[in-house]
Amino acid sequence: xxxxxxxxSHQVTQMGQEVILxxxxxxxxxxxxxxxxxxxxxxxFLVSFYNNEISEKSEIFDDQFSVERPDGSNFTLKIRSTKxxxxxxxxxxxxxxxxxxxxxxxxxxxxxx
Amino acid sequence: ExxxxxxxxxxxxxxxxxxxxxxxxxxxxxxxxxxRQDPGKSLxxxxxxxxxxxxxxxxxLMASLDTKARLSTLHITAAVHDLSxxxxxxxxxxxxxxxxxxxxxxxxxxxx
Numbered sequence: 001x002x003x004x005x006x007x008x009s010h011q012v013t014q015m016g017q018e019v020i021l022x023x024x025x026x027x028x029x030x031x032x033x034x035x036x037x038x039x040x041x042x043x044x045f046l047v048s049f050y051n052n053e054i055s056e057k058s059e060i061f062d063d064q065f066s067v068e069r070p071d072g073s074n075f076t077l078k079i080r081s082t083k084x085x086x087x088x089x090x091x092x093x094x095x096x097x098x099x100x101x102x103x104x105x106x107x108x109x110x111x112x113x
Numbered sequence: 114e115x116x117x118x119x120x121x122x123x124x125x126x127x128x129x130x131x132x133x134x135x136x137x138x139x140x141x142x143x144x145x146x147x148x149r150q151d152p153g154k155s156l157x158x159x160x161x162x163x164x165x166x167x168x169x170x171x172x173x174l175m176a177s178l179d180t181k182a183r184l185s186t187l188h189i190t191a192a193v194h195d196l197s198x199x200x201x202x203x204x205x206x207x208x209x210x211x212x213x214x215x216x217x218x219x220x221x222x223x224x225x
Binding site: 030031033035042043044045048050055056058091095097099100101102103104105106107 | 144146148154155156157158161163201203205209210211212213214215216217218
């Protein structure tokens, strides 16, 4: 069964460093999303992406964040200068565009020290 | 601002008992999603409810949607330990392929 994959599973970085989180959505899906979940809290929307551009972004998704689909299979989230409060689980999701369901990847746990 | 509220936040119940988790939302969307999350794991889609009066069942879980009341319920029948997890409801904004707004989650613990 097709699934969304994410790498790395865990990333530890120092404050101020850049990180890139990678996702491979389900191959025939057209819509891509990033969400984050701070430990013990609810899942929050960051950004949605369609047709090589951002469809919508939340207030969390400030100038430090960017997304890219560099090669037609990967979908990346970059944080330019990480802060302590960026520590969270980051989930990538994708949907086909024909149905409403979003499929989530296993997540990347980002720890900023 | 779209709001999604779940209750209870924590639920501890004995095996074999029945219980219901409630999800209230403020959007006019007719679509409601239920996800399960095990500790440290991703979100597993349980149900997608697409219209008023929709009811879906899978094993011991049954979800329903009342769009007029903006309320969805997740009913657990004869709970077993394997159902211990956090359950999230989510709604979209009404359009196609839009973001999901999640509730606070209900952490369910089934006690033998």
